[in-house]
Amino acid sequence: MIKSLLKYQLLAVWLLCLASGLASAETRDVNKYFFDQNLGDFKAELANAKKAGKQGILLMFEQEDCPWCERMKNTILNQSEVQDYFKKNFLIFMVDIKGGTALVDFQGADTTEKNFSEKYRVRATPVFGFIDLDGKMVYRFTGAAKDVNEFLLLGRYVVEGAYKTQAFSVYKQVVK
Numbered sequence: 001m002i003k004s005l006l007k008y009q010l011l012a013v014w015l016l017c018l019a020s021g022l023a024s025a026e027t028r029d030v031n032k033y034f035f036d037q038n039l040g041d042f043k044a045e046l047a048n049a050k051k052a053g054k055q056g057i058l059l060m061f062e063q064e065d066c067p068w069c070e071r072m073k074n075t076i077l078n079q080s081e082v083q084d085y086f087k088k089n090f091l092i093f094m095v096d097i098k099g100g101t102a103l104v105d106f107q108g109a110d111t112t113e114k115n116f117s118e119k120y121r122v123r124a125t126p127v128f129g130f131i132d133l134d135g136k137m138v139y140r141f142t143g144a145a146k147d148v149n150e151f152l153l154l155g156r157y158v159v160e161g162a163y164k165t166q167a168f169s170v171y172k173q174v175v176k
Helices: 002-020 042-051 067-075 080-089 113-119 148-159 168-175
Strands: 056-062 090-096 102-104 110-112 127-131 137-142
Touching: 042 056, 042 090, 042 102, 056 067, 080 090, 080 148, 090 113, 110 113, 137 148, 148 168
Parallel strands: 056 090
Antiparallel strands: 056 127, 102 110, 127 137
């Protein structure tokens, strides 16, 4: 009797997980399936984004030993649904806010990751910066998203242009 009850409880939990999508979520390597290879020339990447029909570029400003950056990578950015949606709409690059790696900014000026981050006043991480095809940061999201759904809503918020007329907090309430 107890074994049967336990079996039915486990079945019920499994069905709930399946219904909520938890059982079917596929995780993939973040570096391989989410981020694009950064060749250090964001002006050229803008041209690539235009050519590929993307909405723009998504930058993840991060730093070593950032627990929130790791949380994003290990629980949200590694989800196939997130990867597929964002890769469809954006070229995606990481920027180390303390890094000394040379790069070319969106206007074609030589700089470093650290100076580039300072230009955008990034101090805490993670920061997700959405850059339009003209090289302008149109939206900035600071911190880790609550979950996959919130991060996907953030992507839709930018892709649909809702950032032009309402705050993300309002958009989340309306769209839900």
